[in-house]
Amino acid sequence: MTYCCALRLKDGLVFISDSRTNAGVDHISVFRKLYTFGVEGERLITIQTSGNLATTQAVIGHLKNHLTLNQEPHLYSVKTMFEVAELVGCLLKKVIQDVTDDKDEQHNYYCNLLVGGQIKGEPMQLYHIYPQGNFICATRDTPFFQIGESKYGKPILDRALRYDMSLEDALRCGLISFDSTLRSNVSVGMPLDCMVYHKDSLHIPLGKRICEEDPYFEYISKQWSDTLRRGLQELPVPTEDYLT
Amino acid sequence: MTYCCALRLKDGLVFISDSRTNAGVDHISVFRKLYTFGVEGERLITIQTSGNLATTQAVIGHLKNHLTLNQEPHLYSVKTMFEVAELVGCLLKKVIQDVTDDKDEQHNYYCNLLVGGQIKGEPMQLYHIYPQGNFICATRDTPFFQIGESKYGKPILDRALRYDMSLEDALRCGLISFDSTLRSNVSVGMPLDCMVYHKDSLHIPLGKRICEEDPYFEYISKQWSDTLRRGLQELPVPTEDYLT
Numbered sequence: 492m493t494y495c496c497a498l499r500l501k502d503g504l505v506f507i508s509d510s511r512t513n514a515g516v517d518h519i520s521v522f523r524k525l526y527t528f529g530v531e532g533e534r535l536i537t538i539q540t541s542g543n544l545a546t547t548q549a550v551i552g553h554l555k556n557h558l559t560l561n562q563e564p565h566l567y568s569v570k571t572m573f574e575v576a577e578l579v580g581c582l583l584k585k586v587i588q589d590v591t592d593d594k595d596e597q598h599n600y601y602c603n604l605l606v607g608g609q610i611k612g613e614p615m616q617l618y619h620i621y622p623q624g625n626f627i628c629a630t631r632d633t634p635f636f637q638i639g640e641s642k643y644g645k646p647i648l649d650r651a652l653r654y655d656m657s658l659e660d661a662l663r664c665g666l667i668s669f670d671s672t673l674r675s676n677v678s679v680g681m682p683l684d685c686m687v688y689h690k691d692s693l694h695i696p697l698g699k700r701i702c703e704e705d706p707y708f709e710y711i712s713k714q715w716s717d718t719l720r721r722g723l724q725e726l727p728v729p730t731e732d733y734l735t
Numbered sequence: 736m737t738y739c740c741a742l743r744l745k746d747g748l749v750f751i752s753d754s755r756t757n758a759g760v761d762h763i764s765v766f767r768k769l770y771t772f773g774v775e776g777e778r779l780i781t782i783q784t785s786g787n788l789a790t791t792q793a794v795i796g797h798l799k800n801h802l803t804l805n806q807e808p809h810l811y812s813v814k815t816m817f818e819v820a821e822l823v824g825c826l827l828k829k830v831i832q833d834v835t836d837d838k839d840e841q842h843n844y845y846c847n848l849l850v851g852g853q854i855k856g857e858p859m860q861l862y863h864i865y866p867q868g869n870f871i872c873a874t875r876d877t878p879f880f881q882i883g884e885s886k887y888g889k890p891i892l893d894r895a896l897r898y899d900m901s902l903e904d905a906l907r908c909g910l911i912s913f914d915s916t917l918r919s920n921v922s923v924g925m926p927l928d929c930m931v932y933h934k935d936s937l938h939i940p941l942g943k944r945i946c947e948e949d950p951y952f953e954y955i956s957k958q959w960s961d962t963l964r965r966g967l968q969e970l971p972v973p974t975e976d977y978l979t
Binding site for chain 1: 889893969
């Protein structure tokens with residue numbers, strides 16, 4: 492499986508993806524699921540993928556190929572993030588249809604994508620693109636999307652993530668969401684890929700690969716365990732009617 | 736959907752269940768999913784249910800009916816908790832087969848059960864019974880089982896629950912697991928049914944129904960939100976390489 496989350500906040504975008512793929516328990520591999528496209532000073536586009544690996548690689552492969560051969564419309568020719576989402580959505584739908592036009596079979600080749608970024612002169616956007624090619628857009632009320640094994644890491648996002656929190660705070664919240672997932676589900680695994688985009692910078696971030704034994708991630712993971720255990724201890728003792 | 740969890744600890748058993756059932760978003764009802772059987776001073780047997788409501792009610796109905804008519808083997812005639820699990824497992828399998836013997840159809844009628852308790856002279860036991868009628872038993876290494884919407888509430892159990900923690904601590908941990916689930920998934924809902932059994936007491940607890948606005952549950956829910964938000968704030972600021 493996979494876990495990816497993306498946050499669209501007042502001050503920027505945060506993307507975090509795991510890198511574990513598995514086709515059965517004895518076919519476990521590391522594949523990057525966070526892809527970055529962009530032209531420094533003009534546009535940044537990030538795509539996160541979950542689902543059938545051949546489908547996601549085909550989508551990314553076609554997007555890159557169109558850029559290489561300058562076949563328009565491509566990621567650097569479209570004018571708005573909405574058009575980026577349309578382009579990626581159409582391509583995803585087509586890739587799946589090319590494998591099989593049997594609707595009952597298509598779900599075997601499904602994948603979900605998160606597409607975020609900014610084009611000069613436009614606001615930042617974040618889209619969740621479905622295997623049918625349609626998509627939804629993050630808003631101030633719902634500032635994050637998740638794909639893959641999303642349930643383990645959802646409570647902390649539901650409880651703590653706010654549109655107007657700082658990027659540093661949001662990143663910590665996202666990393667804790669991953670830490671919870673990594674501990675509870677063996678199909679989500681290190682290394683993680685992480686990227687923070689600062690609004691209106693139009694700068695393409697380097698991004699950070701978080702490997703096993705990353706000192707910062709290890710530290711916050713341990714501190715978070717302590718916080719939870721201490722927090723449970725500090726809750727008031729259940730009233731008598733709970734215990735009889 | 737449903738969320739039930741059961742904990743088998745050094746000092747006793749803890750059971751918590753939600754009570755929301757839904758067949759589509761406009762058929763939402765409250766049905767108890769925590770059933771208690773027992774003979775004071777001799778045995779306590781608790782059953783938690785998730786899945787097809789007609790199946791779970793049929794299983795509970797037959798178990799009660801066998802007691803009423805004194806048709807052996809029944810819950811008060813079998814000698815061990817293992818035999819309780821066998822009895823319930825066979826019944827569950829039969830109820831599903833009675834609806835349809837088409838294997839491809841049977842999954843529509845599946846349910847999962849958690850069966851825990853103690854019979855005089857025997858250790859406490861906790862079983863997860865599958866719709867196929869087979870079952871697994873909780874151990875010191877794996878002291879809890881969950882059925883239904885289990886993922887949201889699993890991280891806190893994975894991280895904090897220990898076999899040798901006190902019943903009060905375990906109950907708080909279980910309640911926080913529910914609180915996380917209630918906030919993230921609308922198909923799990925109040926009221927909750929909660930029961931704590933003290934090892935070797937052979938006492939049948941009253942149990943506690945936790946309704947909306949239960950003062951204790953509301954208090955710990957709010958305090959837990961504060962703990963998480965403060966805990967995130969207290970994590971060290973991400974190193975520069977995370978943000979560039």
